[in-house]
Amino acid sequence: MKSLTSKALLLLSAFTLIFAEISAQQSTTVSAAKIDLTEKIPIDPKVKVGKLENGLTYYVQSNPKPENKVELRLAINAGSILEDDDQQGLAHFMEHMNFNGTTNFKKNELVDYLQGIGVKFGADLNAYTSFDQTVYILPIPSDDPEKLDKGFQILEDWAFNALLEDEEIDKERGVVLEELRIGKGADERMRQRYLPKMMYGSRYAERLPIGKKEIIENFDYDVIRRYHKDWYRPDLMAVIAVGDLDVETLEAKIIEYFGDVPAVKNPRERKEYDLPNHEDTFISIESDPEASFTNVQIMYKDRENKKPTETIKDFRDNLVRSLFSQMINNRLDELRNSPNPPFVFGSSYYGGTFARNKNAYQSSAFVDASKQLEALKTLLVENERVKRHGFFEGEFERAKKDLIANLERAYKDRDKTESGRIVGAYINNYLDQTPIAGIEWNYNMMMTLLPGIKIEEASQLIENYIKEDNRVIILTGPEKEGLKKVTEQEVKDLLAAIDDMEIEPYKDAEVAESLITKLPKKGSVIDYSLNDELDTKTITLSNGVKVTYKITDFKNDEVLFDAFRYGGTSLYSDEDYLATANANGGLTEAGVNGFKINDINKILSGKIVNVRPSIGGYSENISGNSTPDALEELFQLTHLYFSALNKDDEAFQSFVNKQKAFAGNLLANPQFFFQIELGKFLNEGNPRYVPFPTAESWEEANYDLAHQKYMERFSDASGFHFYLIGNLDETKLVDLCETYLASLPSSNKEHSYNVPDYRPLTGSHKKVIKTGTDQKSNVRLIYNGPTDYSPEENLALRSVGEVLTIKLIEKLREEEGGVYGAGAGGSISKIPYGWYRFTISFPCGPENVDKLTSAALAELDLIIKDGPTETDLNKVKESLKLKHKEDLKTNRYWLGLLRGSDYEQKDANNMLEFEKNVENLTVADLQKVAEKYLTKGYITAIQMPED
Template structure:
């Protein structure tokens, strides 16, 4: 099961997981595999596991993707649940301290060294703390023995060489308190109230990883050192190393760096914490005036403690559970896409709670502020409908098909999975004993067992899931004078009423088997053009459309797709734009070719292909992805989005209702309010400015006009350029282009976009927005304005922002202790007009706003006066090159670059020249950019709490 993870900010969310993070599949070829239910699930032969004499566990795997990189993890089987009363928040604080001085890397030396070899703090180097675990993340180059050695020295130092000086502990208090501040808000306030009911009688209700403000400010140094000495020890640790290097080298590194670490003479027992049962139904109805969203949550907690999957029978049962989740969520998705949807989204699953020892059957939904009871009723009814009538053969078979398709895709790409995606399964094996049998075993086992799973097995699950004890209902949402709060008695009445409802069985209507009801008249290819340097082929079709494709071997079962045509809403009048802006995204809710979204979903069972239509400001387009097997389906979907997009007022109103529910209370959030206010301040004078849409805006959205304008925008396929990147069969792709793309209408319009005279606010301005009760502020500083586009200057300015990010972290976080994070980003664009933007942002305490703005400007002034240091520029260049080298081996990078080169009218060959461009950057280039672009004034936006 997947567990809740608390990282830099306390985020509460749960997700559904397949066994060992994999999906399931069945094919006829392996259906006779021998199977003994009591046999143990094997360990993947591709991973070498071991345990040192001191008890430290290790996992090692050679994996060539990406090249010259190894992912290291130091896993501590200890988190906030183990804190003593004087240690609240110190498991997480300890995570911070490992970056603030160790035996071999004094204060700031660790981050400084890693940046010097291209490892970014935050983006690459990171860590997280949860209730039961702490995990350190370190990707390191594997092609340099010295860097590899230093990487292992770093994780060894984390394990037992943290210095924990009094001075550095006090310095870090400010940073952790800023992280604590970031987590404050409506969600946190409501969670503090409902968590004691959700996690009734357990330590999990008392040990949120972030801790308490009082303890973070006043804890004694000894309390932190005691936590480190008690719980950071080899028998509670694992080292995971997966990457492009031989196993023997990695094993030798682990043994040499960790074999000598000793356990304490009298180690504290590592307890496990239970989640007690309760006979009552606990109901928590919490509201907050700053809550932007309304949510419903329903839990039926197990009476017995969970156990890891260890046998074939366990693994097979998890497959049954996955089928159950897939089918009930398919039903909920049909409801949300139907008329008068009761929720924005809703889902149900069986899986982990915050407590390691307890699973629960859980349902969740986001709804409108007035729709909580209706949403809860829907969730309860669908659970009860399954209990009374079960699932049916048609939906059962579709669920199997979907699982087959996903697993086949994973299996085909088993040798091309990135190391970053592999390490997590080994972390979970150590912490929670999740099985790691490997893709080969899973594929063979599931091929054998999925066909043997019966509908009765799946239907039987819910009898154990639904119960009247160990039940918790949680409602959270906004608090407003005109909004009547749900009462506990209403919830109890609903729980009792649904049990006695006369619910009809789910009606599973038959659906068509083919997307196309009439095949198009085939077109032709007028011109072929190959580019051997880029490895691309461009076709000119008989209707004028262009197709560029690149065959790659980065993934065996992936094809990515994009397409654009100039124009977009820039060709609408102001009146048309304002009338249709909030309707455009709902155009595809009606389905295609007479099939609604529900029917389409059923028809697509077992297929992996999707197409997304969009109408942007300056272009219209399509994008999507598929597998080589389903490539024709992708082409059919593309053709139908041009020619047969349904028009259905009811479907659009369903979309609008969900949007209204989502947007209804958005402005009560101080953060959203600030974003909207700053957007209006900078862009509000545009005749097309709309800001965040409101419920009234959705009611006024003109769907009929939006549909007519869509037909205009997609009437001429001849001025579209289509892109395909991945493992394509070139002969098949060309044939499909002739059938489904060349057959589209081509009118030779060759439209371009229009640019209005409006430009955003520039110069020096200051806007202070006061909203919210929490003592938290945020700052945005924007330098932007017109310029003349120059590619090298654009690269220099974006690199300057990366340098400034490094300096702001050093100054505002490490020296001042005034922020948790700070950063800058920049770009110079040539579309729709030449324009530069340079943005700086950071959150902080209201009392520190002026001081930190002054410190930021001092760093900016230093760049203007002297430019960056050679050392800082080298850090940025190293990181850019490492990212680029990794990106070059991905389909998404190539798709984006090829499309953008044409869209922005640049030379696509520059894709291959980027490393040279990085190496040619000089301090002078960045210095000149600073002098040119950071001296023209800036707009300051400050968000403060209400006085």
């Protein structure tokens, strides 16, 4: 369970209807001239929307993906904005309490039952609370009537039947306080200072969902019961059910479980709270010694309240806004890729604010701490550049291509969309009245309207976006010696100077039409094999390169690929490795075949394709994705990353500047500092350990040597094995392999990696790292050491981690109330040498470190001594099997299986025995592996606050 952070809320509100569901195709049969723009947007015929007599709204849809599963949601039109003064934090607290005892599931029975049918707490079963809403999330198996009934019974209990017992309320106080503690830090402190200006004059500035510590600690039991009575009622609720059952069955279940609940008489008014206008520009410049990052944000709030998207004209307006956003962000991306970038990342969009009924145009950037004012100036200038000169045809056409490409992908995959991705649209329709016309209608309408949209319409939007009233400027960043803080007067002077500043129009340079103008000399396929069990095919090309592929119908518009060859930086000398470690990540910033990154982005407008080469510790790798239509571009980029990587000192310096900005103040963050110091401790004596980079070490990174080494590793393609999964045309695929892969130079020699002499720290050690001013601690217990790889032991050790996670949640969270979350995990690896690793980790208060560490170890000792209970083992088995069944229907799983099996020198066919192997796991298996690996001492790492 969680309360949404400010960043998460802004991201959620940023996505308009357009990006939620519409998509497109290149042709349409409807004429824009025949469209009545005042016509209402229809409701998708696939979904049935109804309302019970008690006022509860419901949405049901039959959807076959994934099989045998229904996604259930309970959306409540109430959140922290409705809390009385003595209830601050109790909307979120109420969400927690629904997992701590209801009429049909006493205390922890609900989580226990769901774990028993394979539904994991946190990963699957969850909930969240925001300002205006509370949403409960429950995926449930649909192939068993009893489980389906239980799912709807749980939803009914969440809606109406929380017990809210005194003892359980008191126990949950600690859990919620720990969640509040996790959120403490520099970002939270700065947010408390700038929020009153961002949300000036509104209730949103004083009703953050996490609430107030003193209220959570001390509220009377009846206070939360009053909140539940006021707001958990049918007329403020929607039940959403989407999954692998017919509409009639799902609707009948909703009527059965919710239809008899009476409407509330004389209900309390559900008020909507406004975000008032203000004439002044508010400026908030906040800093904190522990701030990790530096940010700039400009917010131009609308004067009028938001109106729902109801008509085709509203839909068209959203299209125009999307084109605007695409163009302005393309410009900002070009700037971030410039030799001296003004920011690490910048973006602009028109969308929601914290307030449900108010939109804003917002520009933001993540910057170097010394470049705040420069980044602010850049954002202001780019907005002003659009205002004065507008957009140009070239970028307008590219924006349309990109918009079509992204939305067309959703359209093509409309029959392969997972239920979990569908339910969100219905939640938003209920809570925010966003349309639910369906992909088909949106596709037809977008392609009908798009040709008639003029560039001037997008250019003119800026006139209404930017203004001097309702403007808020927020700067946040670190506070440290030698760093000059931007002043409010400097910001005011900059704002005044923009009007008189000379600003040239955007220059849109011509670019080539293709990445490759002359095709390489084609090779051929010299061998072919088939794996009938996995339905995969492997071809060997004339240069020795191998390609394994699997044609799937899991997604209509998705192709994933990966490739590796043994070697990597293990073949570098220690000196060369240390000199190039920080440079390797910036090699691709130079572009390929004489094209800079910005040129490549323009050439690939309208294409969804991504390729990423890298040099790992023990292998060279290249991976990516595309749509079937962009498969040739994927192969072209792959070929060019082998044969024509540019060398560009300016581009590399741009990368260095961005990395220095990103990492500039990370060490001030206590969590990052803990991780970095722990890494040093665990790698003491490692001759190839690369410490956290400083500004000096970034400047010392040897680009020339890194580029030379890259060319050495990639100029010879021998030993590479490629893997492609997805909707593939086999004839086209083989032709592309012969053209772009078989043509790569190859020596046909064998490739391997060097096994290092160094091994990580093992045995019993303790490291306490003091950092941070907040009363926050982190505990990590690490068991690791050498072993021979065994697939049976790997599965057993992994399962020990799953069982222990269940026990840690029960003991440390539910019984002790000392943590918000806790986890354990284990695995055994084979490459570059046999090694096991098992970790236990949790955050908590400093005063509870010793007690909770002992409690965690006591739970592990029970597994070592007696093994887990059959009940807990069965929970893990059900979860593993359920996830495996869903994984088998995804391209990502198959890519990881095939590539990972070869890399780790395992037999991929063993996957066929996975469910049987899971089912055959015994209590004795887990006890044996726990006794073998988790009794040889462990490393204790503890983060404590500074004295």
